[in-house]
Amino acid sequence: MADTETTRLCTQIINSHFGPLTAKVVSVLLTRGRLSALNVARFSELKISTVRAALLILIQHNLVWHSETEEEGEILEINVDECLARLRFGRFVWLTGQIYGQEASQIISIILDHGKLKINDVLDLLSVYDSKLMQTYKSMFQTLFTAGYVRASTALSHLSPRDKLIAYEEEARALLKGLPTAKQLREVRETAVARVNADEVQLLNIGLKPKTKEPKSSRSSKRKEPDDEIDETVYFRVNYTKFHIHIRNQLLEDAARERYNTGAASALRAVLQASETQQIRLTDVRSDGVPTSKISMFLRDDDNLSKGLVQSKSASNSAALKEYLGILASADNPAAGASSAPFISIGGGGTGKVHVEFALACKRLRIRVLESVVRERYGEEAVRILRILIDTGKMDEKHLAKVAMLPHKVVHPLLSAMSQDSLISLQEVPKGNDRNPNRTFYLWFVDFPHTFSVLLQNFYKTLFNIMSRKDAEAADGMVKSVLEKRTRSDVANDESLLTRPERELLREWEDKTRRLETLELRIEDAVFVLRDLDLGVDD
CATH class of the missing domain: 1.10.287 (Helix Hairpins)
Structure with a gap:
């Protein structure tokens, strides 16, 4: 079940895309959790035929998971992440056009409009009948598939990851003898998670088949044809993760520009593009290492990195790139908090490979969103207090006012207001077992999971x-x-x-x-x- 605000937003999205009847079915599933089709019809007060038609639409558009259970038969569940991702469809199409051109954006738009399609269905909906143009679209489709923007959709894709995780855990636990230990249970969990991740990676490899060999022409062709071609029997859907990686990289580039300058943003963009082919999951805490020589190949022709550096004479882009990599890695920052500040890290041991620290950079992006909300509601003094709490941890109100160099009459109402909005939290530390308020320390701190949830x-x-x-x-x-x-x-x-x-x-x-x-x-x-x-x- 989803919370109230998530339910309202998802229902509104489905209503604008598919109409009120489908939105009513989604609202029931969001408010009541996993249900069978008969229970959905009973709670929504709709005809079973209408409910089934709505569910078919939702399944076609990957908005509903469905699985078989021994007790209740087929059970349906809403995919909230899929529903919220529909707000970014326009950006997905725009990004595709910027990278690959109009033909690719048309293919992505058609698949997004229909949920999942075979390649021949895509060509029919695009009204492509000319043989030369058809070959162009097929080639572009294969390019999108190879780059990971389109992936196969199988029966396994319609199962909830939670259901797959539970099933894999039960299979692994059945192999254990006797009462399992905590270590064995942890290993069972890790094995199940690895299997779920392996299923996701396997989907990226489904969709190609060996190309049918044609009789060789008398005239030899120097151009090498691809060995595989798109399987016409496989359904394909858009891989949102690939687009989310692009959006994340753009946000990191903007953050580097805001913190340093345009040259630093160009250097970070080159690092991200150099490691882009290895960026498969949005949950990676760091990227694979790439050498500096490869990074310099991804600099644009109009990038003048030396313009943003104060030097006695103009340096080449390769020399300026090394300087910016050191800046992005906070190599010149001797402060105590420098270890949590870098965008990248440079490997030692003579390898010199550059890694993008996604975990640290994304944490900084999330804190920046929190700071922007606090600044808009309460002003710069509240942001100063918030940053002290983030850097220091739990602090007493009087000590906090002293460190922030603000009078207590200013700090107290700001702390109360931010606490009322659940942006900061209060920890009680009693001196004795009686928990007397007069003999209790009250420490302010930022509870990140709770704050970000609010x-x-x-x-x-x-x-x-x-x-x-x-x-x-x-x-x-x-x-x-x-x-x-x-x-x-x-x-x-x-x-x-x-x-x-x-x-x-x-x-x-x-x-x-x-x-x-x-x-x-x-x-x-x-x-x-x-x-x-x-x-x-x-x-």
């Missing part, structure tokens, strides 16, 4: 309000009539047929929509940082 709920609520406001603006009677008029063929070709008040109303509506979409994008970035970049290193 922030996520607030962001979900904000996203729901933004989407509701957009729907309300578009449902206004006057706006709706003007939008319907604009869809007419004559008005679409010549908008001067609209009256002046209609054009002004349309401009006002478009301006409101653009502002709301910009705000939605910013909130969604914060949700991505807090939810998807949680690598468990905040405590």
Whole structure:
């Protein structure tokens, strides 16, 4: 079951994409947890045929897991992560177009619209019948598959990872004899997790088949043809993780630019691109090592790294790159907290390979979101207090005021306000067993899991309000009539047929929509940082 704000947001997303009946089915599954189709029909008060049609749509779009149980038969469960990822579909299509071009973005858009498709279905929906153009789209599809943007969808993909983990644990535990020890149970858990991860990796390799050999032409071709081709019997879906990796890397690049300068951001972008092929999971705490010589190959032609360094004479990009790598690794920072500050680390032992420290960098991104919320609500003094608590840990109120160099009358109301919003927490340490309040220490600290959970709920609520406001603006009677008029063929070709008040109303509506979409994008970035970049290193 999901919490209230998550349920409201997911229901609103499904309502905008599939309509109210499907949204009602999703709402029941979110509020009541795993159910059979008959129970979904009973709780939603819909006909069983309607429920089954809605469930087929949700399964087709990878929004529902379903598994067989001995007690209740087929059980259905909502995939919340899949539902929230639908807010980023537009960005996925845009990223694909930026990397591979229009043909690739069209393929990704079609698959996102239909959930999962075979390659021939994609070509039919794109209305590609010319043999030369068909070969171009097939080649682009194989490129997307090889790069990991598209992956196969099998029956195993529709099982909940939790169900697979429990099943694998039971299989491993059945092999144990006698009462298992704590060490054996831990090994069973690790084995089950490894099997689940192996299943995910295996999906990346399904979808290719050996290419049918054609009779050799009399004219020899110097161009080497690929040995494999896309399997036409396999269903494919978009691999969100690959796009999430791009979004994460862009956020890290922006963070380096904000902290240092454009040259540091260009150096970090080159490191990320050099190790991009090895970046498979969003949960990796660090990237694979890449040598400096390989990193320099990913610098752009317009990157002038020496421009951001104060040097006696202009240095080459390769020399400036080494300087920026040292800066990003905090090699010149002798402070005590330098070990938690770097974006990258440079291996020793003569290897000199560069690793991106995703865990440390993502932790800093999450703290930056928290600081931005505190700054917006309470001001810079509250941010100063928050940073002291993060760096030092638990502190008494008087000592905190002394370290922050703020009067107690300023610190006390800020601590109370942030505690009321669950941004900081209070730890009681009694001096004796009687727990007398007069003989108790009260220590303030930041409980990261609780704080980030509260922030996520607030962001979900904000996203729901933004989407509701957009729907309300578009449902206004006057706006709706003007939008319907604009869809007419004559008005679409010549908008001067609209009256002046209609054009002004349309401009006002478009301006409101653009502002709301910009705000939605910013909130969604914060949700991505807090939810998807949680690598468990905040405590």
